[in-house]
Amino acid sequence: MAVILDYAVFLLVSLLLPSHRVRVNSEPVQDKQALLSFLSQTPHENRIQWNASDSACNWVGVGCSPDNSSVYTLRLPGAGLVGPIPPNTIGNLSQLRVLSLRSNRLSGEIPSDFSNLTLLRSLYLQSNEFSSQFPGSVTRMTRLTRLDISSNNFSGTIPFSVNNLTHLTGLFLENNRFSGNLPSINPGNLDAFNVSNNLLNGSVPKSLSKFPASAFAGNLDLCGGPLPPCEPFFPSPAPSPYGSQPPPTSVNKKSNKRLSTAAIVGIAVACAVALFLLLLCFLMCLRRRRRQRPAKHPKPTGAVAARAVGSTEAGTSSSKDDITGGSAEAERNKLVFFEGGVYSFDLEDLLRASAEVLGKGSVGTSYKAVLEEGTTVVVKRLKDVVVSKREFELQMEALGKIKNENVVALRAFYFSKDEKLLVYDFMPAGSLSALLHGSRGSGRTPLDWDNRMRIALSAARGLSYLHVAENVVHGNIKSSNVLLRPDHDAAVSDFGLNPLFGTSTPPHRVAGYRAPEVVETRKVTYKSDVYSFGVLLLELLTGKAPNQASLGEEGIDLPRWVQSVVREEWTAEVFDVELMRYHNIEEEMVQLLQIAMTCVSIVPDQRPAMPDVVRMIEEMNRSETDDGLRQSSDDPSKGSDGHTPPPESRTPPKALTP
Template sequence: MAIQEQKDRPKGISLLTHILFILHLLIVCFFIEPVSSDQGWDGVVVIAADFQALQAFKQELIDSKGFLKSWNDSGYGACSGGWVGIKCAKGQVIVIQLPWKGFGGRITEKIGQLQALRKLSLHDNLIQGSIPRALGILPDLRGVQLFNNRLSGSIPATLGSSLFLQTLDLSNNSLTGVIPESLANSTKLYRLNLSFNSFSGSVPISFTRSSSLIFLDLQYNNLSGPIPDSWGHQKLSRLRNLDLSYNAINGSLPVSLSNLSSLVVLNLESNGLEDQIPESIVNLHNLSVLVLKRNKLRGPIPASVGNISSLTKLDLSENKFIGEIPFSLANLKGLNSFNVSYNNLSGPVPAPLSQKFNGSSFVGNIELCGYSRSPPCPSPAPLQNLPSSPSAKPRHKNKKLSTKDIILIAAGALLIILLVLCLILLCCLIRRRDASKEKDGRTTTRAASASAAAARVEKGTPPSAGEVEAGGETGGKLVHFDGPMVFAADDLLCATAEIMGKSTYGTVYKATLEDGNQVAVKRLREKITKGQKEFESEVNLLGRVRHPNLLALRAYYLGPKGEKLLVFDYMPKGSLATFLHARGPETPVDWLTRMRIAKGVTRGLVYLHTQENIIHGNLTSSNVLLDEDTNAKIADFGLSRLMTAAANANVIATAGALGYRAPELSKLKKANTKTDAYSLGVIILELLTGKSPGEAMNGVDLPQWVASIVKEEWTNEVFDLELMRDASSIGDELLNTLKLGLHCVDPSPSARPEFQQVLQQLEEIRPDTPASSVPSGDDGAGVPSTSE
């Protein structure tokens, strides 16, 4: 009996195995259509429910550019990399990643069938309709990136059921309604961006109790009511970035905000906040950016703000603050942006602040004094005007001067008067003698230069290239290159000068000539330039370099005591750095202008490298100047040829501090085309982000910061907000330019593109219009940069 059972057992197991195998084949054949004979089966099968959901997803979208052609009707390749934007695990879709594809249409509700979906990334498309309620029933959903679309309707409250949700970015859409309290249900949610929509109601109180939120951005909505006063009560808050700007929030600043000990950025600009800043704000010891601009805050500015040593930006402008500016604010060593304009402040501005920031930081406070463009502060009352004590009065009345004292005082006064008269007489004699010498000298020395200049003016011809003029009364030599300016050495040396800036190479002045024309003069530091013979040889070569995107050298002057002056056209529009970073919100810079600047800089560098064999070596946005039509002109090219090796090493180190130096320069110590490519890449990223490479960005430089943001798929955080408003029309151009900029700043020099390739790609990204392809003029007119 036992033997018989042992014999029968293998038969039963074998029969069961065959039945299961046949059932498996039937299931596969039922749900998956057969693949054509010319395709090899990849061995990975998408489950039926997910295949149906993907088909519905495709049907609801408008794919005008054909990105979803690979999504065939058989399901072949869906889970083995054959379908663009799809990733699977064990036959189930876990990622849909299709940003920047130009999709229209809407998102299907059948997306709820993708029960293993973890990430949905459809940002920077043209998708309309509402957010599917079915997203809330996906148990493993971790990230949703739908920013920069045209979504409407409200946020489904069901999204709060996704307990593993970590990032939710719905910014820059047309969403309305109230923000659901349930969104904070997820204990994993650390990044929530709902900015640039039309949400109404108040800030959900549940957000204040979240122990996971790190980034909360609700700016540019229609939120109202007070800010909840229950932040961080559990002392578990990790919140680092809180932005509620450009809403209609009222009430006072909650004291509980001071519980957010990890907070780095607090932006409450353009709301209706009232009352005073709480003294407890000093507890925000990690705060770097505090913006309370354009509210109705009043009272004095708390001196305790000056104890937040990490502050780099403080904007309290356009409020109703009173009293004096606390001197403690002057102790904030890292403060690089400060604004208290348009309040009711009074008294003197602390000297360190007035020296560090210009008048625009303080204007609009009628009783404030002690800063540029303000009336001087009244001096303290002299001691003799102060009331004396009662006990002192009798002594003053009884004390009388003796006759001897009166005689001595009179004699001393008379002696002083005689000395003053003697000095005046002596000065007059010296001046008369100098005037007679000047008259005799000018009769001879100025006659030739004045007549030559007058002849050129009458004929309408500027000085020819390399034309040498005598150095006037002081000696020296002035050499003109081609250009529209006509002046003699004496005119240059006697011009009214105003310092524009200082740099490693020297000092830049704005000089107003006797005829009213203005030029820019760079006075080179004498100890860092080469000897006169070698200097003249190199500077004469630089004076002949001409290109529409290069700043032209117009003339140079060699003084009898070793002075060396370089003369350029003056242009008040200034540098790209000033143009991007020192403007107000009322002067936006559009994408067309930024792209034109990027192309201009690239064209100038192509010419320098290929036609003149010149490496710039110190390219920064301060060395890119802009003409009246905002065309780029590169300055300071070739100046390294005029300097000693030690001076050039110092310039390279300075460029590194500003964030433009290629990493390999710390070892090479000599620039080349690849290091120039890196600097160009930084400028491209600067144009895209609107951020200065010198800004502190969590301890990393601008290229590293951009790369980290792109890696996390928070691409909209990279671009300047001004550009994101037109993302629907220029999205592809922004993305392609971003890729090019990152290519230029590749850590490996050999991986960086050649300049001709960079120019070609920029022209392909946005072809030139006839009016903007080439700047007007045949040379580079500008103002020398003021920083190396």
């Protein structure tokens, strides 16, 4: 029995010892190759000296699993790393738990293969020069507990898909260029959060209101929660007839306790005298009426005549801007709808609607308003309007008549001394800005080439219609004012509002879209609209926002950046990386780039008219139908809506190289 037991122990030891030796001497071969590839492709300081003949687990900044079979941690803070992170390097460290590359000079986008790091717990990329949108690959690291991408050049919206990171305890996004609304981020264990010093607007979600005001400071127009409350879109209530004093009832309640006996007696005597005088007046009026009864044709009394004159005077004063009281007040607080509309609500219905801030722009704040019966509209609350009520109404009447499938219809307006509101149709597919620079669902949904072409052509048709058929200068072309239908047909909004703000202040324009001459003249024209549309085309082609700071040289705008890249014969570097996955579109991209660069010519007279822009886009590969996207249904000699353009010679696309 003892012999058998000894033999069993011997077998067990002999089986365990080899496996123990394997654990000690194992090497993360694949991870080691990925790290060497990363270091060889990324410029760095000399203090990182990884010996290829040594085990990767002994390298500076590298930590391995207990059995040395895989890399668990990679910490290279302040190591002088420069440039983009090469793909198929760090993204191949599938067992990584901690990654810290903070305080370097890494730039570009976060590689998409970072989505392979599904076991990552902590990601520290702060204080670098990363750009582009919120990295969609990060939202698939569902085990993350700490995410810090602060102090970079990230832009676009913060996606709702951050909520996929259900284990998150710390989220740090400060000192970037994130814009748009702040989504409702609500991982259950989130105890540290910061989005300060970005370009966010709208209201702070309730799920984030527990964090201090410093976590939201330095943004454009954030409000609510720990910050000052958001302003409602609806008109301010009429002032109390008692001014700043409390109503008499409240005063009496407070003072009754202090009335003396003499005061009570005085009040009683005064009431008795008043009652006596009232009775005396009643008897006198009754006696006079009896005397007048026998007359067959009584003449108008003075009181009746006075009432008639007062009625006439009231009718005259009702046309003034500052009417107060009575029926004039009721007339003033009224929504004015245009003919052919589909809505039947009134101002009271709008006041009761639930409102959500969509964004704060250069001309005012936009709200999504859901009425009690379920109707959804967009209400724009204008600011800094300087024209009179009559001028405002005339401009609204002109804009309200505009009906075109590529122009968002103005349905109603409201004017009072303190509030100016515009009511538009709600476009549930959102804006081009949100689709191009934001994310949907779990990660980024790219905007493909065919849909970009569809948006470019339909937006051009809408702007051409405004210019040719309605003689209206849009004055505020930008991607957030290009709204989309589910089929990606576009419609332009916020058109024709510049006359409401006068010329004493600079036009309400986003700097990145503003034509050079507008800076000096403060006046928008058809040609400045063409420039802004050219910038919009460049935005579609490059995927970059015009006011994005990460275009290289500080202060450089999008057209100048594109010109500088093309001048160096790096044309392919201009286009959005999301377009690189599509084949056989290079020629079309270059053609649209040529059109865009013609539109953003410095000299206004060298820019084409919008009908010419429409024709140039339609003529791109006209022989291909692509569901009719590139096939014009109109006479080629006319604009997209059949209107003959002004007698202006077509300006052909210029060569890109200066």
